[in-house]
Amino acid sequence: MGHIKSFPTLESHYSRKDTTKLYLEENLNVTKMYKLYVQKCHNEWKVNPEKLSFYRSIFNGEFNLGFHQPKKDACKYCEWYKRLNPSDKVHHEEEYNAHQTRKVQAREHKENDKRQAQAQSSYKALTFDLEQVLTTPWSNVSSLFYSRKLSTYNLTVYELGNKEAQCYMWHEGEGGRGSSEISTCMFQYLSTLSGTEHVVLYSDTCGGQNRNAGFSAMCLHAVKTLPISIIDHKFMESGHSQMECDSVHAAIETARKKVPVYSPEGYYTLVRMARRNRPYKVIELGHSDFLDFKSFSQHTVRNRTKDTEGQTVHWQKIKWLRYTKQDPKGIQFKYSLSDQPFQMLQVGKQETRGAHAIGPKKMHTGPPGITAVKKKDLLTLCTNGSIPQSYVDFYQSLQVTQAE
Incomplete structure (x- = not known):
């Protein structure tokens, strides 16, 4: 044991x-x-x-x-339903059919938006997702199995219209993998778009990363400060969130099996080389790049509980969010991807008393660092030769935060 x-x-x-x-x-x-x-x-x-x-x-x-x-977890609800006895299946049949309908709707919407993005240059449709944690060092040396490793993160943005992919990458010594980090990556991406009026985002339903007040604050800030007029954010059905950006992650996993990786920089290079034709673009992020959209949301999303009809807003059930330049203080939303009308959430003010638009502040004043026990394990791997000597300076330079 x-x-x-x-x-x-x-x-x-x-x-x-x-x-x-x-x-x-x-x-x-x-x-x-x-x-x-x-x-x-x-x-x-x-x-x-x-x-x-x-x-x-x-x-x-x-x-x-x-x-x-390195794959999506199977849909727990579908697996549970399949194991039910016939009488219980009848009891839950309506709920199961609704789940399947939502799955099909999301996939059909994504295909329709893909076609529109291919036909219209001012229209962008994309999927985005955070890859599973990439650990370093990565090799089959037995001593590595017992040691804590450094985590590297990759937020992949895949454009459906032209099949281009951008990978925003950083390691845990520079930042975490919460809503502010994800929002920062997406704001950086949106800031690079020129001639784009309408953007449609597709993601999974992870509330901690992309269905929350911080991410909504980022979208509101984007339509207010960037040339983009409309941002739609549509969510895949839980358990069926397979998207095109998964193909990028699969290519990275395949490339990783062929070579050892001893530092985050090794992953950045590996990702750039994972696709021979039209290589993936890697954007390396450091602690000074991350913006605190979570705190920013306290100023921009002051009301997130009641819509304009006085009804309670159930964020975890929302399937479609819309942000517009025409109303940068409001969020339109739907609980399905059907043709039903949007409901409206007025979130509050976005200006200071001086009428100057506020913006998100930097998240860190210095590297957040890693735990002392993790750094100790990494330096031990440097000492025993599991990590080559050429990488020692990098691991020694990692800042330490409070111990576990």
Whole structure:
């Protein structure tokens, strides 16, 4: 049991909010863990190892662990429905059919917006998503499995009209992966568009990253300060959020299997080379680039609970948000992607008393850093040769935040 506990774990990228299950690195499995356990028994502990069947029974019975897979989690609702007995299926049939209808609607909308983006230069349609955490160092050296690693993040923006992809990348010593970081990446992307009047965003339903007041504040700020007139944000159905940007992440995962990666800079280079034709564009971000849209939302989204009809707004059920230059103090929204009219949420003022538009402030005054225990593990890997000498200066330079 102690050996299994010695492996660092990660939260699920796609279902952090509704599961306590933790994940080990995707290049591990129970058989490989058992082989490492046998090596420990023979070389360090000087004891006879238990059998693989016993090790596996402990893993399955005492731990809520899985192995990190570079794919979307399966739709938990659909899997649950499939396991129901016939009478229970009848009871939940209406709800299940509505779920399937929303799935189809989202995919049809995305295809229609793709066609319009291909036909109209002032219209942009795109998908965006945060890739699963990329850890460094990355190789098959056995000592790495027991060590904490540095996380690198990649927010991918994929334009449906021309199939171009941009990857906004940074490591955890420079920033986290919350709503402000995601909003900063998307604002940077929107700021690069010229001649674009209407932008349609597609994303999954992750509330902590892109369906929240901070992201809405960014969109309001964008239509107010940029040439863009309309931003639509449409959400894929939960459990069925496969999008074109997933192909970028798959290409990165494939490229990573071929080479070891010892630093975030290695990932930046790997991503640039992951697609031979029309290489992905990488935008490297540091702590000074991130804007605090979460705090900014306190000034721009003062009302987020009642619409103009006095009805409670259920943010987690919203499927379509619209922001317009014509009304930069209001958010239109729908609970479905049907032709029903938009409802309206008046969020409040966006100006200071002097009538000057306020903007988001920088999120950090210096690098947020990593934990002391993580830096200790990384420097140990430098000392024992798991990380080549040429990378030592980078790991030594990482700032430390408060310990875990």
